Amino acid sequence: MKKIAVIGSGTMGSGIAQVAATAGCSVKLYDTNQEALSRSKGSLENTLSKLVEKGKIDDAEKSRILNATSYVTTLQDLSDSDLVIEAIVENLDVKRKVFSELETLVSAETVLASNTSSLSIASIAASCQKPERVIGIHFFNPAPLMQLVEVIPAVQTSAEVLQKTTQTISDWKKVVAVAKDTPGFIVNRVARPFYSEALRVYEEGYADFATIDWSMKTIGGFRMGPFELMDFIGHDVNYTVTETVFTSFYFDPRYKPSFTQKRLTEAGFLGRKSGRGFYNYSEEMPQPTE
Numbered sequence: 001m002k003k004i005a006v007i008g009s010g011t012m013g014s015g016i017a018q019v020a021a022t023a024g025c026s027v028k029l030y031d032t033n034q035e036a037l038s039r040s041k042g043s044l045e046n047t048l049s050k051l052v053e054k055g056k057i058d059d060a061e062k063s064r065i066l067n068a069t070s071y072v073t074t075l076q077d078l079s080d081s082d083l084v085i086e087a088i089v090e091n092l093d094v095k096r097k098v099f100s101e102l103e104t105l106v107s108a109e110t111v112l113a114s115n116t117s118s119l120s121i122a123s124i125a126a127s128c129q130k131p132e133r134v135i136g137i138h139f140f141n142p143a144p145l146m147q148l149v150e151v152i153p154a155v156q157t158s159a160e161v162l163q164k165t166t167q168t169i170s171d172w173k174k175v176v177a178v179a180k181d182t183p184g185f186i187v188n189r190v191a192r193p194f195y196s197e198a199l200r201v202y203e204e205g206y207a208d209f210a211t212i213d214w215s216m217k218t219i220g221g222f223r224m225g226p227f228e229l230m231d232f233i234g235h236d237v238n239y240t241v242t243e244t245v246f247t248s249f250y251f252d253p254r255y256k257p258s259f260t261q262k263r264l265t266e267a268g269f270l271g272r273k274s275g276r277g278f279y280n281y282s283e284e285m286p287q288p289t290e
């Protein structure tokens with residue numbers, strides 16, 4: 001699959017587009033928000049310039065990747081794609097609507113994938129006339145750097161679509177883990193307690209979040225502490241994923257979401273992407289915000 005479309009040019013969509021273009025595919029990036037498309041374009045140019053400065057790619061490779069990526073503003077523009085990867089807001093109804101509309105525009109062979117972190121692939125597939133062409137392809141953040149990609153066939157997904165998808169993602173030099181279509185798949189389910197217990201320790205007043213981050217990095221050997229990581233992922237995304245896993249597991253208290261995180265999301269303190277989360281990113285060095 002060489003003609004790739006990505007829906008949603010935010011954190012994940014931009015990264016996935018970069019991965020596909022770097023691997024030699026032509027990529028169309030679509031977003032309903034023109035500003036998001038412009039930001040994504042600027043960010044790809046910056047990233048590639050930095051890679052040139054570091055000697056990781058040359059100018060010719062930078063131009064090739066930029067020329068392989070185009071930015072489009074209607075779904076119709078994606079009609080000739082072999083594979084479409086959706087990376088929009090983590091909301092089942094919105095995703096289902098996009099998939100059912102998309103299916104009327106693409107060819108019968110086009111594979112339709114979702115980068116959802118936690119939603120049911122079966123339910124997304126059920127919004128399509130040909131649910132056997134729908135699959136989950138879950139990249140991790142930042143997509144260009146993280147090796148692992150979970151590939152999630154729904155009960156409806158055909159063996160051929162699974163095979164084509166795993167082949168494509170392996171061709172993109174990623175490591176594929178085929179996961180079952182259960183809430184949070186493998187990594188997001190295992191990772192829930194990392195965030196939730198850290199939030200509980202903080203909410204119960206046993207330690208402030210900077211100390212928890214420091215402990216996990218210095219003593220625990222993690223590259224990022226849980227609060228830094230939630231700020232990096234985005235609290236809107238991280239909270240919604242916890243909420244989905246919690247409700248999908250019949251309100252198992254192990255996955256109970258946090259009010260602190262809910263309030264941050266409501267306030268628009270989404271983390272790095274909005275300039276403030278647990279830390280303040282308008283300073284040169286991230287500062288705790290309380």
Ligand code: NAI
Nearest residue numbers: 008009010011012031032033036087088090116117141233
């Ligand atoms: P984001 O908020 O950075 O970007 C979402 C983009 O989708 C925005 O630019 C928005 O304008 C666009 N959008 C929203 N509705 C749309 C529609 N109907 N049609 C076209 N574009 C639309 O979100 P992010 O973080 O990139 O997440 C996207 C998906 O990837 C979510 O399903 C999330 O759960 C998943 N994900 C997120 C990770 C993360 O660390 N942020 C990691 C792995 C998966």
